[in-house]
Amino acid sequence: MGDSNENHDDLVELSCEQTTLLERYQEITNEANKRKAIEMMQSVDWDLQQAIDKSFAGDAQYSDTVSSNTLTARSTSFAHDDDGQRDEMDEDLWFDGASEIHNGTSAIDTPVNDWGIFKGSAEWAGTSTSSANNSNKTLGTSNLRSKSGRNALSVISGTGTGEEVSGLERDSDSDGFDGHMEVEEDADDLQNANGKVEERAPLVPSEFTSIEEAMNNFTVVFEARYGYNHPPFFAGSLRDALREAFEAPGRPVSERRPLVMYLHNDNAVASNIFAKNVLCSDNVASLLNGQFITWGWDMTQEANKLMMLRWLEWNDIRDMNRILRKTSSEQYPLVLIVTKESGVFQLFEYCCGFDRPEDLMQKLIRGLDSYQRVKDVEEGEEKQRQEREMIRQEQKREYEESLARDRANQEKLERQKQVQEKEEAQRQLAEEQKADRMKKLASSLPSEPTANDANIVMVRMRFPDGLAEIRRFRRDEPLNNLAIFIESKGYDMKDYRIWNSDVPKKDLVTL
Incomplete structure (x- = not known):
C-alpha cells in the first residue's frame, strides 16, 4: 500500500492550495490514506465541503456487526463530554441535504446548526405540534429515523437541558444513508434511555439586553x-x-x-x-x-x-x-x-x-x-507634537507672565495717578483754604498808616524765602498785629517764629 501511495504521489503534482485543502480534508475526516484522500478530492473537483459531505455520507454504510450497546455507550460518552468532545459526535451525525422533521403530521425543511448538535441540516423536534417548542432547552420524546426506516436513533427528553440516547440500530441490509432523517414519536424507546445529549448554547444569543x-x-x-x-x-x-x-x-x-x-x-x-x-x-x-x-x-x-x-x-x-x-x-x-x-x-x-x-x-x-x-x-x-506643545505652552506662559507684569505696572500707575490726583486735590484745597485765611487775616488788620502820620513805627521783615518787606504800624497797635500781618503773607505761626534783631534774638510772639 505504501508503494502505491508513493507511485500515486509521483504522478500527481498538487498546488499549494490543493495541498492545504487535502490536509484539511484529512484532518476533518481522519482519513490517513493520502491516496484515497486525493481520489476523493479529485472526484469532487477539489470542493472541500462536498468532499467532506460525501465522506461522511459514505461512513453511514458501515458493517452491522457493531453492537448497539457499544454505540449507545459511545453516544452517552459524547453527551457528557464538556469541552470539545462533541466534535466526534458531530462527525458521526453529519448529514447532507435538507432533513425532514416529522412532528405529528407536519414536516419542516429547515437547516439548523445554531446549537451545534449537527453540522449538516438535521434538526431535532419534540412532541409538541408547534415548531416554537424548538426554542426550549429540553426536547420532547422523539424517535429519529432515516427515511428508509433502516437506521434509527431513539431520543427521549430528560429533566435537565439535554436529551437521552437510548440506542442506535442499523439493519444489516443497509446499503447507505440517503441524507434524510425522519423524526417520529416512539413511546417504547423511553424505557431504554441511558444517556444525554446536551444542546449547545450560542456564543451570542439572538436577543440580549446590552x-x-x-x-x-x-x-x-x-x-x-x-x-x-x-x-x-x-x-x-x-x-x-x-x-x-x-x-x-x-x-x-x-x-x-x-x-x-x-x-x-x-x-x-x-x-x-x-x-x-x-x-x-x-x-x-x-x-x-x-x-x-x-x-x-x-x-x-x-x-x-x-x-x-x-x-x-x-x-x-x-x-x-x-x-x-x-x-x-x-x-x-x-x-x-x-x-x-x-x-x-x-x-x-x-x-x-x-x-x-x-x-x-x-x-x-x-x-x-x-x-x-x-x-x-x-x-x-x-x-x-509634544515638543510643539511644550514650546506653545512656554510661549503662552511667558506671554501670560509679561501680560501680568504689564497689568501690574498699569495698575501701579493707576494707583499712583489716583494718589497724585488725590494729593493734588488736597493741596489745592489746602491752598484755597490758606488763601481764604490769608485774605481774612489781611482784612482784619487796621489800615496801614501813611508815612506822614505821627507815632508810627516802620518794621522791616525778611521772610524765609529771602524776600523782604517794610510795613508801617502805629505805635499803639498791639504786637499781635505784626503776627497777623505775617500770617496774612502765608506764614502760619504754628510753623514759624518771629525773631527780632536783638542779640540774643527774641521771639516777639512770646514777649
Missing part, C-alpha cells in the same frame, strides 16, 4: 466549549475595542495595539477545529494576549450578522463590510487583523477556518510588524 451581556456570554460559552487557554476577549462594544486598541486613552503611543476580530459561525465546517486547535493554541493565544486587542462576535444568527455589518458601517470600516457580505459561512471562523493609519481603519490581513496555526501566526506577526512601523511614525509625530 453589549456587555452579549460579550460576557461569548466568553463564558467559548470557555465552556474550548477551554480557558484562549486570548482574552475585550468585554465591550466594537467602538470601545477600536478606541482601546488605537487610542490607548491616557497612555503613550507605544501601548497602542492592532485589533484582532474573531468572527465565529457554528454553521461552518471548521468552527470547532479552528477555535480549539488554532485560536486556542499556545503560541497564538500568547501572541494575541500580549500584542493585540482581541474582540469576538458570533455570526451564526442572521440578526447578529446584520448587527455586525451595521457596526462596521458606523465605524467606517467599509472594506471589511464588503468582504463579510461576500464571505460564505463555509469559510468561517474568520480572524480579521485591523490596523489604523492616518486616521483610517484598514483590514491588513485575515484568516479563514481552513488556515493552520502557523499560517495565523505568520499573518499576526506581519500585522504586528506593519502596525509597529505605523506606531513608529505616530510616535515621531507625537514627539514633535
Whole structure:
C-alpha cells in the first residue's frame, strides 16, 4: 500500500492550495490514506465541503456487526463530554441535504446548526405540534429515523437541558444513508434511555439586553466549549475595542495595539477545529494576549450578522463590510487583523477556518510588524507634537507672565495717578483754604498808616524765602498785629517764629 501511495504521489503534482485543502480534508475526516484522500478530492473537483459531505455520507454504510450497546455507550460518552468532545459526535451525525422533521403530521425543511448538535441540516423536534417548542432547552420524546426506516436513533427528553440516547440500530441490509432523517414519536424507546445529549448554547444569543451581556456570554460559552487557554476577549462594544486598541486613552503611543476580530459561525465546517486547535493554541493565544486587542462576535444568527455589518458601517470600516457580505459561512471562523493609519481603519490581513496555526501566526506577526512601523511614525509625530506643545505652552506662559507684569505696572500707575490726583486735590484745597485765611487775616488788620502820620513805627521783615518787606504800624497797635500781618503773607505761626534783631534774638510772639 505504501508503494502505491508513493507511485500515486509521483504522478500527481498538487498546488499549494490543493495541498492545504487535502490536509484539511484529512484532518476533518481522519482519513490517513493520502491516496484515497486525493481520489476523493479529485472526484469532487477539489470542493472541500462536498468532499467532506460525501465522506461522511459514505461512513453511514458501515458493517452491522457493531453492537448497539457499544454505540449507545459511545453516544452517552459524547453527551457528557464538556469541552470539545462533541466534535466526534458531530462527525458521526453529519448529514447532507435538507432533513425532514416529522412532528405529528407536519414536516419542516429547515437547516439548523445554531446549537451545534449537527453540522449538516438535521434538526431535532419534540412532541409538541408547534415548531416554537424548538426554542426550549429540553426536547420532547422523539424517535429519529432515516427515511428508509433502516437506521434509527431513539431520543427521549430528560429533566435537565439535554436529551437521552437510548440506542442506535442499523439493519444489516443497509446499503447507505440517503441524507434524510425522519423524526417520529416512539413511546417504547423511553424505557431504554441511558444517556444525554446536551444542546449547545450560542456564543451570542439572538436577543440580549446590552453589549456587555452579549460579550460576557461569548466568553463564558467559548470557555465552556474550548477551554480557558484562549486570548482574552475585550468585554465591550466594537467602538470601545477600536478606541482601546488605537487610542490607548491616557497612555503613550507605544501601548497602542492592532485589533484582532474573531468572527465565529457554528454553521461552518471548521468552527470547532479552528477555535480549539488554532485560536486556542499556545503560541497564538500568547501572541494575541500580549500584542493585540482581541474582540469576538458570533455570526451564526442572521440578526447578529446584520448587527455586525451595521457596526462596521458606523465605524467606517467599509472594506471589511464588503468582504463579510461576500464571505460564505463555509469559510468561517474568520480572524480579521485591523490596523489604523492616518486616521483610517484598514483590514491588513485575515484568516479563514481552513488556515493552520502557523499560517495565523505568520499573518499576526506581519500585522504586528506593519502596525509597529505605523506606531513608529505616530510616535515621531507625537514627539514633535509634544515638543510643539511644550514650546506653545512656554510661549503662552511667558506671554501670560509679561501680560501680568504689564497689568501690574498699569495698575501701579493707576494707583499712583489716583494718589497724585488725590494729593493734588488736597493741596489745592489746602491752598484755597490758606488763601481764604490769608485774605481774612489781611482784612482784619487796621489800615496801614501813611508815612506822614505821627507815632508810627516802620518794621522791616525778611521772610524765609529771602524776600523782604517794610510795613508801617502805629505805635499803639498791639504786637499781635505784626503776627497777623505775617500770617496774612502765608506764614502760619504754628510753623514759624518771629525773631527780632536783638542779640540774643527774641521771639516777639512770646514777649
